[in-house]
Amino acid sequence: MAGIEPEEQLKELASTLSSIEQVLDLDTMRRDIAELREQSADPDLWSDQERAQAVTRRLSYLESELNRVEGLRQRLEDAATLYEMAREMDDADTRTEADEELAALHKAVQQLEVRTLMSGDYDAREALVTINAQAGGVDAADWAQQLQRMYLRWAERHGYPTEVYDTSYAEEAGIKSTTFAVKAPYAYGTLRGEHGTHRLIRISPFDNQGRRQTSFAGLDVVPVVEQSDHVEIDESELRIDVYRSSGPGGQGVNTTDSAVRITHLPSGIVVSCQNERSQLQNKATAMNVLQAKLLERKRKEEAEELSALRGEGTTSWGTQIRNYVLHPFKIVKDLRTGVEVGNTSAVLDGDIDEFIEAEIRWLRQQESA
Structure with missing residues (x-):
């Protein structure tokens, strides 16, 4: 101005x-x-x-x-x-x-x-975030853990409570996957644009020859289910496994088979929970996560059907969305909005509001186009 x-x-x-x-x-x-x-x-x-x-x-x-x-x-x-x-x-x-x-x-x-741009049916909900290590071996597992920390620090900066439901640790370093909740109103509307693949380029700390490594991690964001939601789940279509909670070591590792893994056979969706001491509590939490993922799956299928009836193409946000480059120069760039930030340390410490605000505007434009 x-x-x-x-x-x-x-x-x-x-x-x-x-x-x-x-x-x-x-x-x-x-x-x-x-x-x-x-x-x-x-x-x-x-x-x-x-x-x-x-x-x-x-x-x-x-x-x-x-x-x-x-x-x-x-x-x-x-x-x-x-x-x-x-x-x-x-x-x-x-x-x-x-x-x-x-x-x-x-x-x-x-x-x-x-x-005020968050006016979608589920935008006011709390959010469930799942991060999975993708291509890149041990670097990808380390990258997935860095992303988990980045989002937990972002939530902490805003005073949003979080709860980690499950973390599967990789053998050498990092994590294979993690699921956590951001328990704040509009958390889903705020974070849904973060859904997709995040790409890291750096000198690998796990390569003794100091070579540059590209690794990927996938982020999935779904709204938390509420009592008014109706998600039909046939118990006969579930495989429920119990196992001993795992961790990086120390006294926090459980010595009983309290962790629960639920596989929804028709969709192939797998959810786990190991943060509670009780097997029953872990099962209840895992069922809530499964309901949230099935609700989001149903919502996307209905949106795609509606778009097909209208003769519209569907837009997928589940592709590569952001590059984090730490070598040979330092920059984080969003591939959809064009937002660039040179302070990579601040971004990885949870300072991602500039990206989030830009993508909320971008998503609104995409949906109203």
């Missing part, structure tokens, strides 16, 4: 924020918060741990969103006052402070605007 007076920029931002407030429906948000506060004050709520945690997570999220919007509105008013003070006092330092706040407000409003 170079060349536009700051006062006009603030007016445009205020107008954009008003549109965002309408989409988010702040009055409904306030009513929901009041209802959830009433539920959370009920002493009987915690007799159902799962429901209690869902209520408190939803309440915390809505309060945070409301504070975020109201805080931005106040910051816009304060910025206008700051510019007025700078003009009246003819103070360069105050003007610089106001300019810095204006730039920060542009970014904050754009980030909030992205939230």
Whole structure:
């Protein structure tokens, strides 16, 4: 917005924020918060741990969103006052402070605007993320583990609770696969664009000749199922195996056959859970993961059928989506949106919001085209 007076920029931002407030429906948000506060004050709520945690997570999220919007509105008013003070006092330092706040407000409003683009049927759900090592041997297993850490750190940066359900460790280093939940509203809508193949290029730390290695890991993101979802699962079509939980070693490795692996024979989908001490708890969690994956499979099949009836081509996001290059230069580039970041260390430490925000906009364009 170079060349536009700051006062006009603030007016445009205020107008954009008003549109965002309408989409988010702040009055409904306030009513929901009041209802959830009433539920959370009920002493009987915690007799159902799962429901209690869902209520408190939803309440915390809505309060945070409301504070975020109201805080931005106040910051816009304060910025206008700051510019007025700078003009009246003819103070360069105050003007610089106001300019810095204006730039920060542009970014904050754009980030909030992205939230309004998540209007899909399942976008408001929590997310289940599965990462699998693909081509590249031990480097791919190491890369899959780095990706797991990247997403867990991203969630931690935002204060989103996570729970790792299963991790299958590779023999030499890294992991073969992992499944974890991101337990925050709109986690699925936020992360669904990350679905696909992630490619790493680097000097392999496992090659004694120091050669460059390309390795791949696949990411699958599905929405968590809710009670209103209907996923028919025939028990006769399941193979259920129990085994001893595995890990990289140490006292945390279980000594009983509590881990559960469920194979859905018609689809070939395999899910596992080993994070609970009880075999029954692990089975229940694994069934929830299976339901989520079958629901997503059903949703995609219905979307493809609808596209075929309309004579449209279907768009697949399950292909290579992003390159992480650590040698001979350092850059992370998204192949769909064109977003590039040179600070690879920050990206691998969970600083991926720039990629996520761009792909949410990109997905919205693809779906509305």
